[in-house]
Amino acid sequence: MQEMMIAKAKELLGSGAVNRVLGWKTGEFVYDITPAVFTSVEELEKDFVYNDFCGNNLSKYLIKESRKEGKILAFLKPCDTYSFNQLLKEHRILRDNVYVVGVPCEGKTDGETLKAKGVKGILGIRTEGDSFVVDTLYGEKTLAKADALPERCLSCKSKKHMVYDELLGPEGEVLDSHRFDMVEKIEKMTPDERFEFWRGELSRCIRCNACRNVCPACSCEKCVFDNDASGIAQKAAADSFEENMFHIIRAFHVAGRCTDCGECSRVCPQNIPLHLLNRKFIKDIDTFYGEYQAGEDTTTRAPLTNYDPGDVEPSIVYGKGGKK
Amino acid sequence: MQDVKTFKPKIVAFCCNWCSYAGADLAGTNRLNYPADVKIIRVPCSCRVNPMFILRAFQRGADGVILCGCHPGDCHYTTGNYYARRRMTLLFSMLDYLGIEKERTRVEWVSAAEGAKFAQTMNEFVEAVTKLGENKRLEDLRCKK
Numbered sequence: 381m382q383e384m385m386i387a388k389a390k391e392l393l394g395s396g397a398v399n400r401v402l403g404w405k406t407g408e409f410v411y412d413i414t415p416a417v418f419t420s421v422e423e424l425e426k427d428f429v430y431n432d433f434c435g436n437n438l439s440k441y442l443i444k445e446s447r448k449e450g451k452i453l454a455f456l457k458p459c460d461t462y463s464f465n466q467l468l469k470e471h472r473i474l475r476d477n478v479y480v481v482g483v484p485c486e487g488k489t490d491g492e493t494l495k496a497k498g499v500k501g502i503l504g505i506r507t508e509g510d511s512f513v514v515d516t517l518y519g520e521k522t523l524a525k526a527d528a529l530p531e532r533c534l535s536c537k538s539k540k541h542m543v544y545d546e547l548l549g550p551e552g553e554v555l556d557s558h559r560f561d562m563v564e565k566i567e568k569m570t571p572d573e574r575f576e577f578w579r580g581e582l583s584r585c586i587r588c589n590a591c592r593n594v595c596p597a598c599s600c601e602k603c604v605f606d607n608d609a610s611g612i613a614q615k616a617a618a619d620s621f622e623e624n625m626f627h628i629i630r631a632f633h634v635a636g637r638c639t640d641c642g643e644c645s646r647v648c649p650q651n652i653p654l655h656l657l658n659r660k661f662i663k664d665i666d667t668f669y670g671e672y673q674a675g676e677d678t679t680t681r682a683p684l685t686n687y688d689p690g691d692v693e694p695s696i697v698y699g700k701g702g703k704k
Numbered sequence: 705m706q707d708v709k710t711f712k713p714k715i716v717a718f719c720c721n722w723c724s725y726a727g728a729d730l731a732g733t734n735r736l737n738y739p740a741d742v743k744i745i746r747v748p749c750s751c752r753v754n755p756m757f758i759l760r761a762f763q764r765g766a767d768g769v770i771l772c773g774c775h776p777g778d779c780h781y782t783t784g785n786y787y788a789r790r791r792m793t794l795l796f797s798m799l800d801y802l803g804i805e806k807e808r809t810r811v812e813w814v815s816a817a818e819g820a821k822f823a824q825t826m827n828e829f830v831e832a833v834t835k836l837g838e839n840k841r842l843e844d845l846r847c848k849k
Contacts, residue, residue, distance in 0.1 A: 566801065567801065571800070571803045571804075571805065571806075572803065573803070574801065574802065574803035575802065575803025575804070575841055576803070577803070578802045578803055579803075604756070610756075619844060619845050619846065621762075621763055621842060621843060621844035621845075622844070624759075624802065624804075624842060625756075625759050625763065628755070628759060628795075628798055628799070628802070629755065629756060631798065632794070632795060632798065635794055657798070657801075660797070660798060660801050661798065664793075664794055664797050664798075665794070668790075668794075669790070683790065684787070684790060684791065684794075685787075686790075687783060687786035687787055687789070687790060688786075689776060689777060689786065691776075691786065691789055691790060691793075692793060693789070693793075693811070694789060694792045694793040694796050694810075694811040695810075695811070696793065697793065697796040697797045697800055697806055698806055698807070
């Protein structure tokens with residue numbers, strides 16, 4: 381796949397159809413992939429990679445890149461195309477300046493997940509059937525994908541590209557994921573258990589703002605959390621309130637726009653399952669206002685900028701879920 | 705922990721200018737009793753209330769927050785309360801998900817003619833929050849005196 385992509389990029393760069401390529405390159409470690417813009421064939425040949433570590437969602441970078449001179453080629457995974465579509469809907473990306481090539485994704489793992497499985501000295505990775513074969517300093521290790529994928533890929537919602545100019549590889553399908561299972565499990569707890577659960581998770585937050593910075597939906601030029609007067613602009617979480625407030629508001633600001641790409645949880649250095657907050661909103665929107673998948677199209681109105689006179693009353697919350 | 709008998713909750717009530725604020729006024733002119741612990745903040749419309757306002761009220765020491773607006777369909781700005789209704793439903797559901805007592809938040813539609821309903825709502829709400837006691841789960845120690 382990587383060779384196909386480099387060939388495609390060279391072809392488009394050569395013909396002058398695009399003047400830049402947005403893709404991935406290896407960072408400090410082989411599992412430490414970083415998004416990169418390539419402008420020449422030499423750079424592409426030297427640095428361009430596409431492997432099972434390339435989990436980064438590239439859509440957010442197109443907000444700035446699509447406003448630069450000339451057209452850019454962007455390789456997007458199915459997840460990324462949802463974010464891309466959502467950003468198009470919000471008029472954040474200039475569609476005419478982007479040439480989207482859809483690339484298939486069979487689930488992306490990361491260094492953290494592999495290390496947690498006891499894999500050390502990672503030198504490379506490849507897919508063989510349903511397993512990852514990880515090349516390490518200690519020889520090759522084979523791990524089943526079911527064990528070595530992060531939660532967001534295990535409950536993959538779709539392998540279908542929502543938008544593309546050209547597709548490399550086969551067209552995927554929307555999957556029947558079980559992504560709300562964990563949300564349901566938490567909802568079934570008692571309020572005290574839920575409070576303890578979230579305290580345990582959120583109290584680890586160091587307010588690095590990585591979740592905000594990586595989120596394709598969080599694309600405001602000026603963020604509410606950078607406002608010193610907001611009372612929640614501390615860089616270190618000063619107390620439990622601020623942790624709660626930051627995460628409630630962060631999730632609320634992307635409610636109805638979150639495509640559930642799972643980047644927030646991937647980048648969290650403290651491994652807080654942040655996608656569970658976003659999924660709660662997605663699940664609620666689905667139950668209260670009808671099924672809605674952000675990024676599926678560019679025409680329907682987002683649930684929070686829409687209404688129906690017959691919507692449920694907020695009192696529905698008092699009647700549902702959990703034991704007293 | 706304060707004794708429940710002496711505990712007086714602090715309640716913040718966001719009232720829309722056109723219906724609920726007038727409703728509160730009517731409750732006053734009708735000499736209806738409702739607890740003095742309710743602090744009313746007048747907003748132009750219920751949809752003016754940003755979810756951050758609700759959390760901010762808790763941060764600054766509120767034990768309960770209630771939002772009052774025109775009945776759905778009667779909004780002065782035609783549709784404002786429909787949006788507020790969606791936002792608050794999702795926000796309250798999220799607070800419940802995080803294990804924060806759901807009785808601390810409430811939305812009630814009170815028209816300008818419903819002074820009695822306003823007083824009754826506030827009495828009920830204050831009673832419910834008094835039972836829960838102090839807001840411990842969403843408190844900000846930096847803001848405590």
